[in-house]
Amino acid sequence: MWTSKVSRFLQVAILIVATVHLTGMVLVKFGKFHIHPVDTQVDNSSAIHRLPECIVIGVRKGGTRALLDMINLHSQVKIAKAEVHFFDIETNFHLGLEWYKSQMPKTMPGELAIEKSPSYFVTESVPQRIFAMNPQILLLLVLRDPVTRLISDYTQIMYNHLERGRTFKSFEELVFFPNKSVNTGYEAVAKSIYVQYIHRWMHFFPKNQIHIVNGDRLIHQPWHELRKVEQFLGLPLQIEKNDFFFNSTKGFHCLKKKTSSNPELHCLTKSKGRAHPNITDETKTRLRKFYAQFNYDLYNVVDRDFGWPEE
Numbered sequence: 001m002w003t004s005k006v007s008r009f010l011q012v013a014i015l016i017v018a019t020v021h022l023t024g025m026v027l028v029k030f031g032k033f034h035i036h037p038v039d040t041q042v043d044n045s046s047a048i049h050r051l052p053e054c055i056v057i058g059v060r061k062g063g064t065r066a067l068l069d070m071i072n073l074h075s076q077v078k079i080a081k082a083e084v085h086f087f088d089i090e091t092n093f094h095l096g097l098e099w100y101k102s103q104m105p106k107t108m109p110g111e112l113a114i115e116k117s118p119s120y121f122v123t124e125s126v127p128q129r130i131f132a133m134n135p136q137i138l139l140l141l142v143l144r145d146p147v148t149r150l151i152s153d154y155t156q157i158m159y160n161h162l163e164r165g166r167t168f169k170s171f172e173e174l175v176f177f178p179n180k181s182v183n184t185g186y187e188a189v190a191k192s193i194y195v196q197y198i199h200r201w202m203h204f205f206p207k208n209q210i211h212i213v214n215g216d217r218l219i220h221q222p223w224h225e226l227r228k229v230e231q232f233l234g235l236p237l238q239i240e241k242n243d244f245f246f247n248s249t250k251g252f253h254c255l256k257k258k259t260s261s262n263p264e265l266h267c268l269t270k271s272k273g274r275a276h277p278n279i280t281d282e283t284k285t286r287l288r289k290f291y292a293q294f295n296y297d298l299y300n301v302v303d304r305d306f307g308w309p310e311e
């Protein structure tokens, strides 16, 4: 009688302990509850500069700033505020890895440092240099419709000239030769031929280390793209639709940063999301036809169809 009471008591106790343990595991797995260094009473002084475990490698005008600021909403991510350009600018590269590390945000164990330098993607020497630093590194690449990216790139250069009081050639003059064929010698045209650069990266890194963010979806539904980035980085899922608000004046989503009890609202600077010059439908169609084959080649190489318009 006495022994059967003890054994019944033990069975109930084991059941309670197992239920609590399992519930905890499920909550952690689905990101409802995070065991995070910042949540616990850890001494912040142990935060140090570390090399990044993830780099946003480009592409220029793909939405790299938006991506970096958005992933920074995650409590386990710290970002380098300015573009570092360590691997693509020789004078920086020669300062060595200790200099590079010093440009990174301080992180605690379990936190990820991320930097973005959009020209890494197109600079020949960069994949090998990053591989030499860390062959396991995770790479994020934002790609958007090549024609929109080209127009965005041109717009940026145009504004830079106009701000300095200089005149600037029209889009058509730069993008087409007089016989109307596409001028691939114009850098902004070449940078939208993504497939010619991705090969170099895939020579060094397996596909599962390169995650491509859809830059067009990043504009319209950033939370979907951020969810995939969190999964790629192995982070607990935290970033939600509610972390964004649509700013109708800007025409883009801005962020609600959870730095205090009242979220701080943050939109990208005015150099992002500026009005593009009017480009005729005829010009866009000609460019779309030009990029179509390169886009197919890219879809084949990365096993993913981005569905960019073909005309």
Ligand SMILES: Nc1ncnc2c1ncn2[C@@H]1O[C@H](COP(=O)(O)OS(=O)(=O)O)[C@@H](OP(=O)(O)O)[C@H]1O
Binding pocket: 059, 060, 061, 062, 063, 064, 065, 066, 118, 151, 152, 153, 155, 156, 218, 219, 252, 253, 254, 268, 271, 272, 273, 274
């Ligand atoms: N939320 C939000 N707010 C503002 N802008 C956004 C956003 N999401 C994506 N984008 C798009 O990002 C484009 C700029 O890309 P990058 O940051 O990669 O440019 S850069 O290469 O660093 O100069 C920028 O291109 P432009 O529209 O030509 O300015 C935007 O279209």
